[in-house]
């Protein structure tokens with residue numbers, strides 16, 4: 001019998017289910033054996049859960065239990081992880097030992113942070129060393145990169161100087177706003193340091209000079225403010241942060257703008273590049289444009305988070321994917337979910353269908369006005385809508401703690417139809433933030449999309465990634481939903 005739960009054909013699954021004749025559910029590390037009354041074909045194979053042919057409510061609730069058992073958070077999960085050397089949240093130091101200013105320590109603790117994460121512990125001393133050094137840093141999604149570079153900026157500014165000294169560029173309006181909020185929260189006890197948003201819609205009077213020490217924005221507006229409108233004197237910038245740096249230097253428009261901004265900065269300006277992903281060619285390019293950088297890089301097999309469990313569902317078309325989605329909602333309790341579609345059109349269609357099924361749905365896609373987009377995210381963050389249907393515009397950076405499930409209604413592909421591994425990682429990283437457990441469900445609707453999923457899995461090295469469970473024939477749940 002094949003041991004690769006990914007490659008199991010339906011008949012092999014049946015055979016395996018028959019031979020086990022029982023259901024094993026992992027609960028708090030214990031393997032509980034439960035008879036499935038011969039109805040659910042759910043079994044564990046070499047540590048991988050395989051689940052197929054769900055035929056009745058009993059089976060449905062068993063699936064529910066199975067999935068929930070992966071989602072239950074122990075109350076001290078973060079503390080446990082922060083003591084586990086293999087976790088990206090592991091740290092040996094305290095924030096005090098990182099020599100932060102007392103006002104910033106106060107800010108950090110007020111945000112409820114007890115210990116730094118691995119990236120914070122490693123990157124902060126490098127970013128705060130004298131003389132300033134450049135850094136290219138990679139760390140898994142939701143592990144506290146934003147907090148790390150925000151602390152670096154807040155530590156570097158001289159509040160007595162009333163001009164921009166730190167410039168942070170984010171790929172989207174929403175992300176710039178979110179990072180700005182982190183700067184405001186962390187700097188709460190350091191009120192002399194002020195922040196300005198270089199984002200569309202923030203219109204300043206012509207001829208004025210910005211007095212705020214930190215500017216956060218999107219590349220186009222930042223470039224305009226430095227070059228055309230001269231609100232910022234780029235020669236006075238001491239720290240330049242590129243958040244989601246790989247996308248900033250890999251996408252054509254962003255790359256031109258980011259490099260034009262960089263060229264205006266002084267030679268000794270500290271450059272800090274952060275992302276959860278750096279494709280090889282982008283990594284090489286980053287090293288070319290950043291002089292003599294310190295480097296924090298993950299091994300490929302470290303890029304994924306064990307706390308996010310990943311599954312797929314086999315369907316035949318868009319309509320079946322929608323039914324499967326409804327069945328997932330019927331089967332498991334979902335705090336909040338983000339659903340990713342390839343196009344705005346599919347996102348619009350899906351949001352409509354879900355709404356007509358009675359779900360509170362928010363839709364966010366690229367053609368909406370930026371203010372509208374920000375309002376949608378805010379409502380979702382406040383829990384006013386439980387489901388956010390979106391496109392890749394929301395794949396990166398968005399930090400909403402309660403997102404327990406990410407669904408790839410369409411798998412992420414690039415413009416040539418090849419798997420977009422980096423976007424995959426960013427999308428699923430919207431759940432499982434800072435040690436929380438999360439669930440990612442991929443909808444597969446054709447041989448091609450199965451092939452894409454297999455290639456994504458291979459990319460992140462063998463079976464460490466999309467493991468555990470093949471949820472087969474989900475469509476059958478429809479009968480009982």
Ligand SMILES: Nc1ncnc2c1ncn2[C@@H]1O[C@H](COP(=O)(O)OP(=O)(O)OP(=O)(O)O)[C@@H](O)[C@H]1O
Nearest residue numbers: 113115116117141142143144145146147276397434
């Ligand atoms: N040391 C810490 N202790 C507790 N919580 C933290 C700590 N650092 C960050 N967090 C929280 O963890 C969450 C994720 O952090 P953050 O958004 O900085 O991650 P990220 O690595 O930038 O993620 P992404 O790759 O998705 O951009 C946030 O809600 C943040 O408030």
